[in-house]
Amino acid sequence: MMFEQKTEIIFNKNVALKTFLLGIRSQEIAAHAIPGQFVMLRIGKGPDPLLRRPFSISGTRDQDLVLILYKVVGKGTALLQEKRAGEGLSVLGPLGRGFGLPDDEQVPLLVAGGIGVAPLFFLAQTIHTTNTQIMMGFGSSNEIIPVDVMGDFKIQYSISTDDGTHGHGGLVTELLATSLEKHTWHPSSLSLFSCGPKPMLKRVAEMALEHHIPCQVSIEAVMACGMGACQGCVVRSGSHETQTYQYVCKDGPVFFSHQIDWNQP
Numbered sequence: 001m002m003f004e005q006k007t008e009i010i011f012n013k014n015v016a017l018k019t020f021l022l023g024i025r026s027q028e029i030a031a032h033a034i035p036g037q038f039v040m041l042r043i044g045k046g047p048d049p050l051l052r053r054p055f056s057i058s059g060t061r062d063q064d065l066v067l068i069l070y071k072v073v074g075k076g077t078a079l080l081q082e083k084r085a086g087e088g089l090s091v092l093g094p095l096g097r098g099f100g101l102p103d104d105e106q107v108p109l110l111v112a113g114g115i116g117v118a119p120l121f122f123l124a125q126t127i128h129t130t131n132t133q134i135m136m137g138f139g140s141s142n143e144i145i146p147v148d149v150m151g152d153f154k155i156q157y158s159i160s161t162d163d164g165t166h167g168h169g170g171l172v173t174e175l176l177a178t179s180l181e182k183h184t185w186h187p188s189s190l191s192l193f194s195c196g197p198k199p200m201l202k203r204v205a206e207m208a209l210e211h212h213i214p215c216q217v218s219i220e221a222v223m224a225c226g227m228g229a230c231q232g233c234v235v236r237s238g239s240h241e242t243q244t245y246q247y248v249c250k251d252g253p254v255f256f257s258h259q260i261d262w263n264q265p
């Protein structure tokens, strides 16, 4: 079920370098959203910026609050950070296919790169088991998004920074490698979920393949419509022999990592 609504902004607060947590009121979206789904926000009035922008739903609260974590990268997000509580915001959603939830016996391992934590926080909130682990990689300590900005959910987490200013100095995939080596988990007891920059996702996908672990990834594409109408978000999936094309907006944004052709430009 999808809704097009003028919602009210409840808060829009700075939580890390160029990173904001937006809370908008929508009982309908909060009730129907599943982790991995996204919304399209119409940020500007009139034609500038013309298009809606896609953002993952990063959580829900109090049955009618929808949370969005976003990073300021361009014109639309720069305008979004200026918005204040009480202002209206036009929203379309929830859109796309979300994560398949792990079985009760599985240990969910979540791997996030930067703002890729957004859909994974919602996943962690929904799974609600104490054995969920999230590994989060950021560029530097001032970019770290504290887990508790999302509210009160219990999760084990570890952090890496590229410049070594906090946690493990290096890549988040190194944290994953250590975690996989350290534990003698049976592959079928693990379930991987990941979101972040493409090179990181590609590496996570390789590691999932090596260790025979099911892995779901949320991927990004530039989106104009968000509903399968503009063909702007197509990605190649499958191997050379079985190649098909998928719409990130309606077939995804969540896919099993083996479905994606990681070598496409």
Ligand SMILES: Cc1cc2nc3c(=O)[nH]c(=O)nc-3n(C[C@H](O)[C@H](O)[C@H](O)COP(=O)(O)OP(=O)(O)OC[C@H]3O[C@@H](n4cnc5c(N)ncnc54)[C@H](O)[C@@H]3O)c2cc1C
Pocket (backbone or CB within 6 Å): 038, 049, 053, 054, 055, 056, 057, 068, 069, 070, 071, 072, 073, 074, 075, 076, 077, 078, 115, 118, 119, 219, 220, 221, 222, 223, 253
């Ligand atoms: C399904 C989905 C979920 C997303 N979830 C989040 C989220 O939870 N939080 C968040 O901060 N961002 C998220 N994004 C990315 C977000 O949509 C872009 O950062 C945003 O559209 C940029 O808008 P802008 O007008 O500020 O940037 P623009 O001025 O349009 O572009 C600035 C820069 O950002 C790049 N860019 C623009 N759109 C995208 C895009 N869709 N994906 C990747 N790069 C882009 C451009 O190539 C350019 O380099 C998501 C994208 C998708 C497809």
Ligand code: FES
Pocket (backbone or CB within 6 Å): 222, 223, 224, 225, 226, 227, 228, 229, 230, 231, 232, 233, 234, 247, 248, 249, 250
């Ligand atoms: S964004 Fe238009 S088809 Fe996917």
